[in-house]
Amino acid sequence: MTLPEASTRVTYPAGDLVATATVLHVEPAGDGLVAVVADTTSFHPVDASWPDQPADAGVLRAAGRGLAIRDAVVAAHDGTTLHLGSDIPVRKGTEGWVFVVAHLVDADGAPAEGDAVEIEADASLRRDLSAGHTACHLASLALNRALADRWSKAAREDALGSPDFDGTAIQSSRIHERGSVDRYRLNKSLRRAGFDTASLVPDSLDELAGAVGATLASWRDADGAVRIEREGDRLTDRRSWVCELPEGTARIACGGTHEASVAALGEVGVAFSLDDDAGTPVLVMTTTAHPES
Ligand SMILES: [Zn+2]
Numbered sequence: 001m002t003l004p005e006a007s008t009r010v011t012y013p014a015g016d017l018v019a020t021a022t023v024l025h026v027e028p029a030g031d032g033l034v035a036v037v038a039d040t041t042s043f044h045p046v047d048a049s050w051p052d053q054p055a056d057a058g059v060l061r062a063a064g065r066g067l068a069i070r071d072a073v074v075a076a077h078d079g080t081t082l083h084l085g086s087d088i089p090v091r092k093g094t095e096g097w098v099f100v101v102a103h104l105v106d107a108d109g110a111p112a113e114g115d116a117v118e119i120e121a122d123a124s125l126r127r128d129l130s131a132g133h134t135a136c137h138l139a140s141l142a143l144n145r146a147l148a149d150r151w152s153k154a155a156r157e158d159a160l161g162s163p164d165f166d167g168t169a170i171q172s173s174r175i176h177e178r179g180s181v182d183r184y185r186l187n188k189s190l191r192r193a194g195f196d197t198a199s200l201v202p203d204s205l206d207e208l209a210g211a212v213g214a215t216l217a218s219w220r221d222a223d224g225a226v227r228i229e230r231e232g233d234r235l236t237d238r239r240s241w242v243c244e245l246p247e248g249t250a251r252i253a254c255g256g257t258h259e260a261s262v263a264a265l266g267e268v269g270v271a272f273s274l275d276d277d278a279g280t281p282v283l284v285m286t287t288t289a290h291p292e293s
Helices: 123-144 163-171 186-194 203-222
Strands: 018-030 034-039 058-062 063-067 073-077 080-082 100-108 115-121 170-176 178-186 226-230 238-244 248-253 268-277 280-289
Touching: 018 080, 018 100, 018 170, 034 080, 034 115, 063 100, 063 123, 080 100, 100 280, 115 123, 123 163, 123 170, 123 178, 123 203, 123 238, 123 280, 163 178, 178 268, 203 268
Parallel strands: none
Antiparallel strands: 018 034, 018 115, 034 100, 058 063, 058 115, 073 080, 073 100, 170 178, 178 280, 226 238, 238 248, 268 280
16 A cells, blocks of 8 residues: 655646546545545645635546545645544644545445546536635635724734734634635734724624625726636645735635636625634624625
């Protein structure tokens, strides 16, 4: 049983849905499933270290048989054992570790090492997740802009030069079909960094949503192009989401998939609520895109 020597080549950043590949490694993954690692994939995997965009859905075809891909996760090995998802004990990029995409399929009928396979991601789910992810980035930039005057100290800047509330306070970001949910911790360290956390009271949230929505509407009207830039075609090569906006070119490190333009998202709306995480207030931003289907 050999483990792949190189990080998986990934074609989903270019928008690909189908890849022809050679199986490099197959091993049991529990629950009647096996993990299949190929040299190439078009299938977006979930990354346990920052699980914002879920895995694609789709099929792996081998010898004319189609097997549903039950899940796809980032996996890693150091030459001895393949660790799946949250079992990876090191950070991405750690020297001596190889990061790959593992497709989980039923053990019954699974391909063998060396087999030629075709991997196909479902187009409709991909499109909706891409719309959700692009909307999520735009909403985070629009939120930073709407909150810019609530900082009393110099803060790190976002991709458009606004104080980076999103990057400073983010607790979790979850992309779903045609939208996203971002949770921001309004904790002491955010207050010490100079952000007026007390201003985010329930009565102020509709006004905030209006300000963010107005920025999003102006960006939609400007219809900037969206693209993904990457330093190489491997899973671990650095990739960036790049969007042309009236204020400038926004660039955000991102491993996900995206729509090709702002206007493709249709109207993007946001709603806010306040939650509580063990005594720490949490601002929740729910973003919804309306792409034409
Ligand atoms: Zn992203």
